[in-house]
Amino acid sequence: MSLLASIIDSSDDAIISKSLDGTITSWNRAAETMYGYKAEEILGKSIALLSHSERADEMRDILQRIKEGQRVDHYDTLRLRSDGSTIAISLTVSPIRDLGGNIIGASSIARDITQRKQGEEKFRHFLEHIDAEKKALDRVNDELRMEISQRQKTEEELQAKSRELERSNADLEHFAYIASHDLQEPLRMVASYLELLAKRYQGQLDEKADKFIGYAVDGAARMQKLIEGLLAYARVERQGKALGATDCEAVLQATLLNLQVTIEEKSARVSHDPLPTVLGDADQLTILFQNLIGNALKFCQNQPPCVHIGATMQDSEWVFAVRDNGIGIVPEHAGRIFMMFQRLHTRTQYAGLGIGLAIAKKIVERHGGRMWVEAQSGQGSTFFFTLRPWKA
Ligand code: ADP
Numbered sequence: 001m002s003l004l005a006s007i008i009d010s011s012d013d014a015i016i017s018k019s020l021d022g023t024i025t026s027w028n029r030a031a032e033t034m035y036g037y038k039a040e041e042i043l044g045k046s047i048a049l050l051s052h053s054e055r056a057d058e059m060r061d062i063l064q065r066i067k068e069g070q071r072v073d074h075y076d077t078l079r080l081r082s083d084g085s086t087i088a089i090s091l092t093v094s095p096i097r098d099l100g101g102n103i104i105g106a107s108s109i110a111r112d113i114t115q116r117k118q119g120e121e122k123f124r125h126f127l128e129h130i131d132a133e134k135k136a137l138d139r140v141n142d143e144l145r146m147e148i149s150q151r152q153k154t155e156e157e158l159q160a161k162s163r164e165l166e167r168s169n170a171d172l173e174h175f176a177y178i179a180s181h182d183l184q185e186p187l188r189m190v191a192s193y194l195e196l197l198a199k200r201y202q203g204q205l206d207e208k209a210d211k212f213i214g215y216a217v218d219g220a221a222r223m224q225k226l227i228e229g230l231l232a233y234a235r236v237e238r239q240g241k242a243l244g245a246t247d248c249e250a251v252l253q254a255t256l257l258n259l260q261v262t263i264e265e266k267s268a269r270v271s272h273d274p275l276p277t278v279l280g281d282a283d284q285l286t287i288l289f290q291n292l293i294g295n296a297l298k299f300c301q302n303q304p305p306c307v308h309i310g311a312t313m314q315d316s317e318w319v320f321a322v323r324d325n326g327i328g329i330v331p332e333h334a335g336r337i338f339m340m341f342q343r344l345h346t347r348t349q350y351a352g353l354g355i356g357l358a359i360a361k362k363i364v365e366r367h368g369g370r371m372w373v374e375a376q377s378g379q380g381s382t383f384f385f386t387l388r389p390w391k392a
Contacts, residue, residue, distance in 0.1 A: 014089075014110040017096060020067060022047040022059065025105060034089075034112055036082030052078040052086060066095045066106040076113065088117040170237075177234035180227045187227065191220040222353075226341075229355035232287075233340065236362045241281045243367065245390040248275035248320075251282055252309060255289040262297050272309035276318050278387040284363045285387075289322075291356035292383050296324035298350055299381075317369070318389055323382040329375035338371065360385075 008015050014031035018024050024047055027039040035042075035050060042049065051059055055077055062072055072093040079087050089110040096105040194217045202210060252275055256263065263270060270293065278285075289309075296307040303325070310321040329337065329344065336342045338361045343354040364371040364385045375381035 011109075012111075014112075015107065016047075016110070017105055017107040018047050019105045020063060020103070022063060026107075031110075034081075034087065034110065035079065050079045052080045054078055062093055063106065066093060067103060069095055069103060071095070076117075079110070087112060088114045173234050173237060176230055177238060180230040180234065183227055184224075184231075187220065187224055191217070191224060194220050226353055226355075229353050229359075230340075233355065233359050233362060236284065236359060236366055240284055240366055243279045243281055245277055245392070246280035246282045246285055247277050248280075248285065248311070251275075251280075251285045251289055254286050255293060258286075258290055259293060259297065262294070266297055266300065266305055268297050268300075268305040268307060270307045270309070273311050275309070275311050276313075277390045278318055278367075279390050280367055280387060281363075284366070288360050288363045288385070291360045292322040295356060295383075296322060296326060296381075298352070299326040300324070301327055301378075313389070316389070317386045319384060319386050321382050321384050323380065325380045328377045328379045328381050329373065330377045331375065334373050334375060337373070 008026075008028050011028060011030055014034040015026070015028045016024060016031050017026040024042055024045055027037070027042055032038055037049075047059055058077060065072060072091065075091045075093075077089060077091055079089055081087055090113045091108055091110050093106050093108040095103045096107055098104050194213065198213045198217055201213070252272060256270060262268070293307055293309070297305050306325045308321075308323045310323065312319050312321075333344055337344065338357050340358040341354040342358075343350075343352060360383075361371045364387070367387055369386040369388070371383070371385040373381055373383050
């Protein structure tokens, strides 16, 4: 075997030659493995044997180009193997010339590119997969964007509603303030004339008349107190002072001084934690302490009241707790007691108007805090409220 023949035979690429009519004239070992035909069975046969149905006219076209002296370089195509299976190849075909330069045939070098094609196919699948993922992500993104804009809309609507509520609240408060303020004067007149009536005519009319006048005097006095309460409620917002450093120890001492008589009368014990300096309005905080401690002293059982005022720092705010050993509250009614004129007892059981806690809550809210109660019937109550610490 010549050197050239042995090089051709040891090549990994299929090297074939054929005459211009397509008759196979040489067939190396790699061609045997690649196409599955032994040299002896295919030599002299037509190259059309390898033709793939998907590339029917291709061989004729290639031969035509060869006849015209052209080359076909690295052309990816398909071929049929002896067992009927398909093989993907990269083909380079060039003309064979005789000594006179005439084209007498073609030689072709074919490389098995099945693996490369499979890789390309995998890569294509991968790209398709990425594309599908991207589309899915885009969809999720769109949905998220819609959700966000929907939320923004809801938030805006909520803000608008809350502004509306604040406005109508302010209107109502204004109305309550004006109404109670203006009612005070005629009421004062009714009350003083009723008292005059009572003083002048007590015992001069019949017994019933005395009773009726008594009721009217009582009613007028109560109405005055209610109106004062309403005014005090409306004043929390209208006449509150600017918030500043407020020493709660001092506030408590002032409160206890105001409540001294009751404390002594009831032999009550009032204790407290060290109290902090908060951001507040001292006058309003005195009202707040007074309403809560006053209630703790009022709603007691058949034992001297024991009241403790605690203060702990939680999540950068002060949580105050006013705890008593009194009658407690049925938990179902606990939410109601912070509303104006809401009471859980009759006036004969415990005196009062049902305004104190509403004012207390409003004061806490004006200070940016929250207020709530924890209680069980018969086991004392603890009223909590939060205030912001004073930061110099
Ligand atoms: P008032 O004390 O004039 O009734 P409040 O607004 O201060 O009005 O209280 C509302 C109601 O809450 C009271 O009537 C009472 O039923 C209940 N309450 C308030 N404080 C206490 C307490 N410390 N223990 C038990 N019940 C309480």
